[in-house]
Amino acid sequence: MSLSSPHPSPPSGYRLRATTPDDAEAVTALEVSVETAWHGESDVTLEVVREEWALPRLVIERDSWVVEDGFGDLVGYGLCWVEAPPSAIVADLAVHPGHRGHGLSALLLDLCETRAAAFVRAAGPGVEGVLGVWAPEGDAPRQALYERRGYRHIRTFLRLDRDLAGPVERPPLPAGVRIHTFRRHHDEAAVHAAGEEAFRDHFRPTAMDLDEWLTFRFVRDDLDLGLWFVAWDGDEVAGAMLAFETPVGGYLDELFVRRPWRGRGLGRALLLEACVELRRRGRRLAYLGVDSENPTGAMHLYGSAGFTQSRAATLVYEKAVVPAPPEDRPEGDLP
Secondary structure (H helix, E strand, O other): OEOOOOOOOOOOOOEEEEOOHHHHHHHHHHHHHHHHHHHOOOOOOHHHHHHHHOOOOOOHHHHEEEEEOOOOOEEEEEEEEEEEOOOEEEEEEEEOHHHOOOOHHHHHHHHHHHHHHHHHHHHOOOOOEEEEEEEEOOOHHHHHHHHHOOOEEEEEEEEEEEEOOOOOOOOOOOOOEEEEEOOOOOOHHHHHHHHHHHHHHOOOOOOOOHHHHHHHHOOOOOOOHHHEEEEEEOOEEEEEEEEEEOOOOEEEEEEEEOHHHOOOOHHHHHHHHHHHHHHHOOOOEEEEEEEOOOOOOHHHHHHHOOOEEOOOOEEEEEEEEOOOOHHHOOOOOOO
């Protein structure tokens, strides 16, 4: 599916088109090459890409683009998504290490900014939008691109690791609380509602209704609910930990504790419960991502559980989005 004007033209020797579901494996390979170049390893898999494409409000053929080189190899990828309606938008850009320096990042950023402006316009009069992007701490050219475009650095996210070679002990639970693995077709509504409530305290929380969350969270063929732990206090969900096995180790994807149960050791108990199970499975590493300015005390919690920073940070940038005028709307661009 080629793109027509008013989309920008790619540099000479490259072809730009809309992403299709058939591109999933090539996008996975591209993401792996980009991560490996920066960090020496990658946890991106086809199932991770499938999960991303199941995000609510994301129409992959409309909101994502790929760049091919003269041999037809996929060397660039961009995606723009309304993270929190109506106007908190994020974009992701990936360019193969061997094709940087040719203007592909700028091209993909142009597309994401145009899409973001259309999203804000569609949200209605008076809506103020923001677009968030990110770059590895050591990626000076990408950071310079953002700064030239008027983005400002607003947040730093860290990758934290824990070595699981040694013993992992379960700490005591708060009185009355019990931890069980997630029960499919039973726990969905309660865990979703608890997570939506708890993550309101975090930086740029996403927003999904129950149906959206079910579609997103259960799309993966490699989903293992033996790594999802739910803390119950009677019939109330107090918190949860959702973890996954990856090519790198055990990824601790989501940890949340609702406000009434914070400060009582429950977050640490859920965190280490996942570490105990990962170690039992033979994994030697648990890792997670965290906002360095998390207001809920996450940095102290992870440090107390033996997690330390393992690689360069990820820098998040943001700028305001001006709504696109109606005459700039391409045919079929947005409903």
